[in-house]
Amino acid sequence: MMKRFIALLLLLAYLPTSGWAIDQQLAFDDPAWQNRYEELNAGLRCLVCQNQTIADSNASLAVDLRGQVKEMMIAGKTDEEILDYMVARYGNFVRFQPPVNNETIFLWAAPAVMVLGGLLVALTIVRRRSNLPVGDEDETPAGGDA
Amino acid sequence: MWRFLIPMAVFAALVWFFNQGLGLDPRKIPSPLIGKPAQEFSLPVLGEPDRKVAMSDYRGQVVLVNVWGSWCVACRAEHQVLLRIAASGAVPIIGLDWKDQDEDAQAWLRSLGNPYTVTLVDEGRVAINFGVYGAPESFLIDKQGIIIHKHTGPITWEAWQQEILPMVVKAKEAT
Numbered sequence: 200m201m202k203r204f205i206a207l208l209l210l211l212a213y214l215p216t217s218g219w220a221i222d223q224q225l226a227f228d229d230p231a232w233q234n235r236y237e238e239l240n241a242g243l244r245c246l247v248c249q250n251q252t253i254a255d256s257n258a259s260l261a262v263d264l265r266g267q268v269k270e271m272m273i274a275g276k277t278d279e280e281i282l283d284y285m286v287a288r289y290g291n292f293v294r295f296q297p298p299v300n301n302e303t304i305f306l307w308a309a310p311a312v313m314v315l316g317g318l319l320v321a322l323t324i325v326r327r328r329s330n331l332p333v334g335d336e337d338e339t340p341a342g343g344d345a
Numbered sequence: 346m347w348r349f350l351i352p353m354a355v356f357a358a359l360v361w362f363f364n365q366g367l368g369l370d371p372r373k374i375p376s377p378l379i380g381k382p383a384q385e386f387s388l389p390v391l392g393e394p395d396r397k398v399a400m401s402d403y404r405g406q407v408v409l410v411n412v413w414g415s416w417c418v419a420c421r422a423e424h425q426v427l428l429r430i431a432a433s434g435a436v437p438i439i440g441l442d443w444k445d446q447d448e449d450a451q452a453w454l455r456s457l458g459n460p461y462t463v464t465l466v467d468e469g470r471v472a473i474n475f476g477v478y479g480a481p482e483s484f485l486i487d488k489q490g491i492i493i494h495k496h497t498g499p500i501t502w503e504a505w506q507q508e509i510l511p512m513v514v515k516a517k518e519a520t
Contacts, residue, residue, distance in 0.1 A: 246374070246479070247478055260478055288377070291377075
């Protein structure tokens with residue numbers, strides 16, 4: 200009974216906030232601009248709370264950076280210019296999709312390398328098994344390893 | 346034999362990587378601003394809202410710009426070190442009072458002592474130009490107005506003596 204009550208309380212505490220956008224009001228009346236604003240924010244890291252974007256965070260720095268994005272949009276800057284502005288100050292780390300370069304090549308290549316490595320291992324095992332005599336169900340390695 | 350050694354080696358390599366990763370501080374983000382000119386700014390002085398000080402006023406001097414706020418706990422720890430640096434007269438410290446209430450900042454300086462040659466009030470715009478993401482952060486700026494070093498987090502006496510002071514001395518010697 201008590202547990203249920205506490206669970207209900209927790210749920211109630213969470214409910215009213217879950218539907219809210221991060222800003223109290225929309226930044227732009229025009230939905231297209233609001234969309235662009237949200238997309239830009241979603242691509243920028245909040246550097247205080249490092250695994251959140253500035254669109255998710257209410258850290259005061261994130262609020263400032265959202266303000267900066269909005270201001271630059273109104274000033275007619277392109278998405279490219281706004282991202283460059285942030286990168287010039289905070290480095291590539293500020294972007295959630297860092298560009299491919301010497302520093303990040305390992306990051307970008309790692310998934311492909313791992314999948315390929317896994318495939319290679321799988322293939323080798325399948326090959327070796329298919330070389331076993333037909334009907335030989337127990338997997339005694341034929342004559343040791345290479 | 347290899348069948349066991351190779352996975353063991355891969356495992357050992359992973360352990361080594363993760364262990365290295367544990368020792369890294371995720372807050373130590375390299376600043377792209379090192380070696381670049383500090384952005385020009387003009388900000389009001391704490392307690393004298395009508396007086397403005399610009400970055401260019403310090404052209405020809407080596408200065409340490411320290412971003413702080415009375416709300417910042419780590420700044421309190423750093424404060425004693427800043428006082429010692431100021432007392433040594435090695436470099437003028439420009440305080441950037443970031444996102445703070447003027448009264449709180451003034452009370453802080455009254456009660457803890459004031460290491461700053463001048464304290465400027467910034468609501469966040471100048472901090473963005475410096476790529477600040479948390480207080481305290483400090484920037485060493487040379488005579489040409491180039492940012493030559495960034496220190497993230499509180500400056501300790503060791504960091505001052507071993508890292509920053511040698512750079513100050515070198516920057517002062519340069520013309």
